[in-house]
Amino acid sequence: MLFKKNEIIELSGGKKHIIVDTTQLEGKYYYYVCEVQEDESEIIPNFRVIMTINENGRLFVKTVKDDLADKLTVMFKENLNLN
Numbered sequence: 127m128l129f130k131k132n133e134i135i136e137l138s139g140g141k142k143h144i145i146v147d148t149t150q151l152e153g154k155y156y157y158y159v160c161e162v163q164e165d166e167s168e169i170i171p172n173f174r175v176i177m178t179i180n181e182n183g184r185l186f187v188k189t190v191k192d193d194l195a196d197k198l199t200v201m202f203k204e205n206l207n208l209n
Contacts, residue, residue: 128178128185129157134166137176137187142166146173147202156190158202175199 129135133145143159150156156177161170175190175198190198202208 128155134162135159135187143176144169147205149198149201149205151198151201156198158199158206173199175202 129145129148131145131148134142135145136142142162142164144162145157146160147158148155149158154177156175159174159176161172162168163170175195176187177190179186179188189195
C-alpha cells in the first residue's frame, strides 16, 4: 500500500485530500478520498475513488470512474458503516 489511512496527499492541481479508507481488489490498491481545505482545517464533502499506477518507477494517481467507481464506493461505505 502506498498511502495510509488518514494521510493527507496533494493531487494534481494542488488540491489536498485525506485518505478516508483503503482496499485492495484484484491485486490493485484503491483509496476513498475526501478533499480538504488548503490549511487542512476542514473537509470539503467531495469524495472520490482513486488508484495508484507505477509506470517506469514513477507513481501516478488516477481517478476511478464508471461501474468500478460505483462498486468500490459501495464497498467503502459498507466498510465505514455509512448509509
